[in-house]
Amino acid sequence: MKTIKLSLVAAALCSVMATPALANTVQIYGRAHLSVDSLDNGVDSGTNVSSNSSRLGFRAKHELDGGLEAFMQIEQNIRFDEGSGNWASRDSFVGLKGGFGTVRIGQFDTPLKNVRGKVDMFGDRVGDIRNLTRTSTAGATNANIGNVFDERYRNGVAYTSPKFGDFVFDFHYTPHNNTGATVDNIQESYSMSVAYEVKGFYAAVAYETFEGANGLDPNAVRVGLYYDLTSDLRVSGMYQTASDVPGGDRNVYGLGTSYKMGDYTLRGQYYVAGKNDVAESGANMFVFGVDRNFGRALTLYAAYAVTSNDDNANFRVTAGGRDTQLNTVTGQDAKALSLGVVYNF
Structure with missing residues (x-):
């Protein structure tokens, strides 16, 4: 019996080795992004360790006849700081690519979120722009304000066009952004963008709406x-205007910059959340930092961020891509000093 099993294993290995080298490609990849942070909610402060959008992923693709390519990805969040994670919690999908463009089905970022990711100087760090685009005022949470853009929608169906010159069109439809089956398609959503990108320049406009x-x-x-x-x-x-949200319409806008000096990169950004229908409900966020780069694989960084809130605002400085977040006391300023390491593999 043992001889038979070994023979079957050998046959399977020979079969795999006989497959054309480019027909199947499987990749394991990931990121370990951790930081040690001094966080201040406007009244008290403490020292914390945070895992920031750390991940483990698997990608596979297969070349098909007619110039088609089938592909898939499974990606999950890894909590290096607390020793936990959620399987397939990040962008996970199956798709088909060809001359017509790319189609994907699964759970993944929307086109609106991708625009922010391209221009945010502090993505997944303290001072991430999502501190202003995803939160509200007076103690409200994302769950009850309905003002959550920059999300990863469930049950997504998306199409990305081939390049027309240097333009690309993205469309994302979610019939039901929840778990389980539905008969009424409550929480239906649409997100779309048009982007122009050449070396050294990127510009995009996106629109998103959901029930x-x-x-x-x-x-x-x-x-x-x-x-x-x-x-x-x-x-x-980046400029964003949000409408038909609890509390009233709100605009968020700002600028960022980065400057490379050999192995170091200086970066900073300043963003403003205008007030909504509630008086004294705006905020200003300023963040600056420095990176020490050791090639693509390793980056060490330091960053200091402050979100200055109006009397009825409680915007954070630790929201967006961070697993350790600290709520801000309403009307107070949130502050954070962060020392981080990012290791890509």
């Missing part, structure tokens, strides 16, 4: 861009 609570249909228009003034100096900016 929210209390008869509201929150929607947002977002414009983002970056431009490399030199090979070392980049400037970026």
Whole structure:
């Protein structure tokens, strides 16, 4: 019996080795991003360790006849700080690519979220722009305000066009952004963008809307861009206007910059959340930092961020891509000093 099993294993290995080298490709990848942070909620402060969008992923693709390619990805969040994780909690999908473009089905970022990711100088760090685009005022949480853009929608069906010149169109439809089956398609959502990108320049406009609570249909228009003034100096900016959300319409806008000096990169950004229908409900966020780069694999960084809140606002400085977040006391300023390490594999 043992001889038979060994023979079957050998036959299977020979079969795999006989497959054309380019027909199947499987990749294991990931990121370990951790930071040690001094966090201040406006009244008290403490020292914390945070795992920030750390991940483990698996990708596979298979070349088909007619120039088609089938592909899949499974990606999960890994809590290096607390020793836990959620399987397939990040972008996980199956898709088909060809001359017609790319189609994906699964759970993944929306086109609106991707625009922010391209221009955010502090993505997944303290001072991430999502501190202003995903939260509200007076103690409200994302669960009850219906003002959550920058999300990863469930049950998504998406199409990405081939390049038309340097333009690309993205469309994402979610019939039901929840778990289980539905008969009424509550929480239906749409997200789309048009982007223009060449070396050293990126500009995009995106629109997103979804069915929210209390008869509201929150929607947002977002414009983002970056431009490399030199090979070392980049400037970026983003503007978002959100409508039909609890508390009233709100605009978020700002600028960022980065400058490379050999193995070091200096970066900073300043963003403003305008007030909504509630008086004294706006905020200003400023963050600056420095990276020490050791190639693509390793980056060490330091960053300091402050979110200055109006009397009725409680925007954070630790939201967006961070697993350890600290709520801000309403009307107080949130502060964070962060020392981080990012290891890509």
